[in-house]
Amino acid sequence: DAMVIQNPRYQVTQFGKPVTLSCSQTLNHNVMYWYQQKSSQAPKLLFHYYDKDFNNEADTPDNFQSRRPNTSFCFLDIRSPGLGDAAMYLCATSRDLTSGEIVQFFGPGTRLTVL
Amino acid sequence: GEDVEQSLFLSVREGDSSVINCTYTDSSSTYLYWYKQEPGAGLQLLTYIFSNMDMKQDQRLTVLLNKKDKHLSLRIADTQTGDSAIYFCAETNMNTGFQKLVFGTGTRLLVSP
Numbered sequence: 444d445a446m447v448i449q450n451p452r453y454q455v456t457q458f459g460k461p462v463t464l465s466c467s468q469t470l471n472h473n474v475m476y477w478y479q480q481k482s483s484q485a486p487k488l489l490f491h492y493y494d495k496d497f498n499n500e501a502d503t504p505d506n507f508q509s510r511r512p513n514t515s516f517c518f519l520d521i522r523s524p525g526l527g528d529a530a531m532y533l534c535a536t537s538r539d540l541t542s543g544e545i546v547q548f549f550g551p552g553t554r555l556t557v558l
Numbered sequence: 559g560e561d562v563e564q565s566l567f568l569s570v571r572e573g574d575s576s577v578i579n580c581t582y583t584d585s586s587s588t589y590l591y592w593y594k595q596e597p598g599a600g601l602q603l604l605t606y607i608f609s610n611m612d613m614k615q616d617q618r619l620t621v622l623l624n625k626k627d628k629h630l631s632l633r634i635a636d637t638q639t640g641d642s643a644i645y646f647c648a649e650t651n652m653n654t655g656f657q658k659l660v661f662g663t664g665t666r667l668l669v670s671p
Contacts, residue, residue, distance in 0.1 A: 447600075449600075474657070483664075484663070484664075485562075485646060485661035485662060485663050485664055486601070486646075486659075486661050487661075488658060488659070491658075533600055533601065535601075537657050540652055540657065545589050545606070545650070545652075545657060546603060546606065547603075547657060547659060548603070549593075549600040549601040549602075549603075550600050551599055551600040552598075552599065552600045554598070
C-alpha cells in the first residue's frame with residue numbers, strides 16, 4: 444500500500460544533542476511537509492519542500508533544518524534540541540495544486556523526548 | 559492571519575449523534591477538512607468540503623458549511639466508542655501555490671458506553 448512512513452516512532456535525545464527524524468513516502472508526491480505538534484495543541488507547519496525547493500515558515504526557529512535527497516525521503520534535523528522541542532513531529536505529503544488533488548497524507552509521527 | 563477555533567471537549571453516549579463545530583476567519587479558504595487523531599498516532603483524513611458546497615455526506619459523516627458565518631460542522635451519526643479521538647478542523651486556500659493547512663485547536667470527543 445502506498446503510504447507515508449516515519450522512523451523512528453519514538454526518539455529520545457539529550458539536551459543539545461543533534462537529532463535527525465526520517466520520513467519516506469511511496470506515493471511519489473512532489474510536496475513534503477514537516478509539522479510540529481506539542482501536547483494538546485494543533486499541528487504547526489515548520490517547512491515544506493516543493494520538489495527540491497525548500498520553503499521555511501517565517502516563525503520556524505533556525506535550530507530546525509531539513510534535507511530532501513530525493514523524491515521519496517525527507518529528513519528533519521534539530522541541531523541543538525531544547526526541552527521546548529519535545530513534541531510529536533508529523534510528516535505529510537501531497538501533490539502540487541496543478542494536479543487537482545487537494546489532500547495531504549500524514550505519517551504516524553515521531554514522538555521526540557528531550558532529556 | 560488565519561485563525562481556526564474549535565470547542566475543546568465533547569462527551570456523548572454510544573449511539574447518539576455527535577456534532578463538532580469549527581469557525582474560521584480566512585474568507586479566501588477554498589477547502590475545509592476534518593482530520594481524526596487517535597492517541598499517539600498521526601492524522602487521518604475523514605472528509606473535506608469545497609467552499610462552494612453547503613453540505614457533504616459520507617456514510618456516518620455529514621459536513622455542513624456556512625460560508626457566510628465561516629462556520630463548519632461535522633456530524634457523526636450513531637457514534638461508537640471507536641470514534642473517541644481528537645478531531646481537527648483545518649482550512650487551506652490555494653492562493654499560496656501549495657497546500658498550507660491551518661489547523662484548529664482540536665476537539666476531544668469522548669464516547670461512553
